[in-house]
Amino acid sequence: MSAVEKMTPAEARLARVTLPEGMGPQRRAALDRLVAMGLPGRRDEYWRWTNPTDLIAPEPVPAAPFADDEPALFDDVERLKIVFRDGVFDAEASDDLALSGIEISRLSEAGDVNWASSLYGTLETAGQTPVERPFAALNTASAEDGLLIRVTGKIETPVNLIYIHESESSDAILHHVVKLEEGAEITVLENGPAGARANIVMEVDVAKTARFHHIRVQGRDHERRMLTGIFARINEGALFKSFTLSSNGALTRNECVLDIVGDDANAHVAGAALGDGKSQPFHHDDTIFITHGAERGESRQVFKKVLKNGAQGIFQGKILVKPGAQKTDGYQISQALLLDEDSQFLAKPELEIYADDVQCSHGSTTGAIDETALFYLRSRGIPTEEATALLVLSFLADAIEEIEQERFRDEIVIRLEGWLARHRG
Amino acid sequence: MLEIKNLHVKLEEEDKQILKGVNLTLEDGKVHAIMGPNGSGKSTLSYVLSGRDGYEVTEGEAHLNGLDLLEAEPEERAAAGLFLAFQYPVEIPGVGNMTFLRTALNSQRKARGEDEISAGDFLKLVRAKAKSLKIDAEMLKRPVNVGFSGGEKKRNEILQMAILEPKMCILDETDSGLDVDAMRLVSEGVNALRDGTRSFLVITHYQRLLDHIKPDYVHIMADGRIIETGGPELALEVEKNGYAALLDKHGIAQEMA
Numbered sequence: 094m095s096a097v098e099k100m101t102p103a104e105a106r107l108a109r110v111t112l113p114e115g116m117g118p119q120r121r122a123a124l125d126r127l128v129a130m131g132l133p134g135r136r137d138e139y140w141r142w143t144n145p146t147d148l149i150a151p152e153p154v155p156a157a158p159f160a161d162d163e164p165a166l167f168d169d170v171e172r173l174k175i176v177f178r179d180g181v182f183d184a185e186a187s188d189d190l191a192l193s194g195i196e197i198s199r200l201s202e203a204g205d206v207n208w209a210s211s212l213y214g215t216l217e218t219a220g221q222t223p224v225e226r227p228f229a230a231l232n233t234a235s236a237e238d239g240l241l242i243r244v245t246g247k248i249e250t251p252v253n254l255i256y257i258h259e260s261e262s263s264d265a266i267l268h269h270v271v272k273l274e275e276g277a278e279i280t281v282l283e284n285g286p287a288g289a290r291a292n293i294v295m296e297v298d299v300a301k302t303a304r305f306h307h308i309r310v311q312g313r314d315h316e317r318r319m320l321t322g323i324f325a326r327i328n329e330g331a332l333f334k335s336f337t338l339s340s341n342g343a344l345t346r347n348e349c350v351l352d353i354v355g356d357d358a359n360a361h362v363a364g365a366a367l368g369d370g371k372s373q374p375f376h377h378d379d380t381i382f383i384t385h386g387a388e389r390g391e392s393r394q395v396f397k398k399v400l401k402n403g404a405q406g407i408f409q410g411k412i413l414v415k416p417g418a419q420k421t422d423g424y425q426i427s428q429a430l431l432l433d434e435d436s437q438f439l440a441k442p443e444l445e446i447y448a449d450d451v452q453c454s455h456g457s458t459t460g461a462i463d464e465t466a467l468f469y470l471r472s473r474g475i476p477t478e479e480a481t482a483l484l485v486l487s488f489l490a491d492a493i494e495e496i497e498q499e500r501f502r503d504e505i506v507i508r509l510e511g512w513l514a515r516h517r518g
Numbered sequence: 519m520l521e522i523k524n525l526h527v528k529l530e531e532e533d534k535q536i537l538k539g540v541n542l543t544l545e546d547g548k549v550h551a552i553m554g555p556n557g558s559g560k561s562t563l564s565y566v567l568s569g570r571d572g573y574e575v576t577e578g579e580a581h582l583n584g585l586d587l588l589e590a591e592p593e594e595r596a597a598a599g600l601f602l603a604f605q606y607p608v609e610i611p612g613v614g615n616m617t618f619l620r621t622a623l624n625s626q627r628k629a630r631g632e633d634e635i636s637a638g639d640f641l642k643l644v645r646a647k648a649k650s651l652k653i654d655a656e657m658l659k660r661p662v663n664v665g666f667s668g669g670e671k672k673r674n675e676i677l678q679m680a681i682l683e684p685k686m687c688i689l690d691e692t693d694s695g696l697d698v699d700a701m702r703l704v705s706e707g708v709n710a711l712r713d714g715t716r717s718f719l720v721i722t723h724y725q726r727l728l729d730h731i732k733p734d735y736v737h738i739m740a741d742g743r744i745i746e747t748g749g750p751e752l753a754l755e756v757e758k759n760g761y762a763a764l765l766d767k768h769g770i771a772q773e774m775a
Contacts, residue, residue: 463608464571465608466608466610468569468570468571468592469604469607469608469610470610470618470622471569471591471592471593471596472568472569472570472592472593472595472596472601472602472604473596473601473618473622473625473626473678473682474593474596474597474622474623474625474626474629474682475593475621475622475625476591476593476625477591477593479621479625480593483610483613483617483618483621484610484613486612486613487610487611487612487613487661488612489612490611490612490613490661491611491612493612494612
């Protein structure tokens with residue numbers, strides 16, 4: 094037997110890691126971190142409920158792209174469009190990256206002389222403690238491309254990252270860095286499945302009083318596998334707001350590590366997931382870690398999942414309040430609506446508090462459709478399937494409400510309705 | 519016309535007989551009131567007629583204009599013209615009242631083979647009906663019944679009735695939780711819908727609602743049956759003397775009722 098054949102899948106994956114040009118020291122450091130911690134196994138506390146095998150495998154499991162006749166997302170929005178096709182930048186489909194008040198360059202072209210070199214991998218590294226996130230280190234080491242975005246003013250036009258999945262065997266690894274200078278504001282939209290397998294990391298540095306809005310829709314491919322990591326540092330008086338819609342997907346793990354480092358800052362993260370395990374498995378995992386390291390911080394975690402036909406939902410959410418982070422207001426809710434008895438939701442809410450004057454609450458519920466409400470709707474002539482769809486929208490409303498801009502809320506609701514229409518019965 | 523014959527109903531979960539042979543015929547255009555003590559089966563009757571789960575019909579039948587109600591799904595009963603105004607209207611967060619009303623109306627029209635109403639026509643219809651019921655336009659924008667006062671919830675039920683234009687309306691203790699002014703508003707709404715062909719079954723504990731909605735017939739229900747039928751004077755008699763004398767007369771033990 095050759096040496097390669099004796100390797101475990103994790104060893105084989107690590108052996109294949111190549112470091113693209115640019116950000117050399119950061120990439121080498123990330124690889125060192127990765128080798129030291131190793132890729133995760135089922136025995137790792139935060140991987141007990143999500144099997145990392147398909148994320149570790151040297152080659153992605155082939156996944157067919159999903160096609161339907163729904164209009165493309167955010168089509169009516171005036172935006173800066175940046176397209177990645179199977180993880181590769183598509184210059185022709187993208188707009189000119191110049192937009193006033195904002196600097197955008199591609200990771201693969203940035204070289205080392207860039208404001209981003211002091212940030213690239215820095216927030217990811219900070220986010221490795223106290224819980225290791227090996228796939229994020231893998232991403233920092235080996236990302237082929239991504240965007241480095243620096244915002245200095247209040248930008249009305251959203252930046253829309255569009256991830257197209259075309260090849261059945263694509264393995265997309267993208268790493269973005271977003272830096273909002275003091276008082277700056279931007280909305281970043283992300284949509285699409287990215288590849289058969291995707292690993293997308295975004296580091297976000299939100300300076301004093303800056304406002305970052307993030308709305309993500311992870312595509313409708315049934316077979317794709319995706320891991321994402323958001324690592325944000327939120328300074329004094331700043332706002333970080335992120336919403337994710339996931340419908341379909343064989344495997345999704347969305348990690349979000351938010352660090353409140355300045356007083357009076359806000360960190361809001363929300364998600365709506367819809368899973369139908371009928372033709373393909375559906376496994377969706379939200380793993381959130383919010384650290385309050387300053388006073389009067391406010392954080393919200395609002396996660397809702399609708400599951401049917403054996404779909405699985407996972408929520409691991411933590412609020413850590415450090416000593417001295419007084420007057421912290423932390424809120425966390427995770428809820429699942431199970432549309433049948435085959436589906437499953439597992440939740441692990443965690444609070445760790447080292448300050449004495451704080452307010453933190455968490456709740457988690459799992460339930461079925463409310464029979465009284467269903468009867469009420471049917472008694473008005475609305476057929477069961479349509480009534481159920483209305484109640485699903487009702488269930489998800491709290492998460493959708495977390496999106497500040499109404500026009501994006503409406504787009505998300507249209508997507509939800511489309512999914513519900515396709516997954517009746 | 520609604521015809522109920524010898525209706526026997528028990529709870530599915532426990533072996534408890536609630537209705538023990540209800541006979542009732544409601545002609546078009548008439549208002550029938552059903553009064554009775556707690557636990558007499560009044561609300562069960564309204565739920566069984568509108569198709570709520572949890573009840574088992576062990577005997578008897580119910581027809582609305584020829585439709586076998588007990589065989590039909592709740593939405594089919596609604597499309598055939600049956601409407602139940604709930605005692606406790608359900609709150610549905612995240613679903614706008616307008617969306618709800620329009621979905622309901624269009625579902626019924628579709629079931630009857632009619633065209634869906636256009637958005638413009640619907641808006642006009644709702645605004646006109648809401649105005650006549652003194653319902654604030656703001657209330658229409660809010661999620662279904664969420665944050666509504668007791669009176670607003672009941673008025674919202676009557677608004678649905680006005681928009682869906684059912685043939686047969688059942689009002690399940692619509693007066694419960696209403697103050698005098700709210701009761702008058704709701705009653706005016708109901709009276710405005712009395713058009714000589716639409717029928718009403720008004721279920722209530724108290725005679726006072728019947729001062730506002732004048733019934734053609736009053737039935738007293740106890741122990742799962744209708745034990746007395748009369749005109750509006752029967753309600754006044756109950757108001758004055760209570761149910762005890764009537765129950766005694768029919769040999770029904772008070773604790774059962």
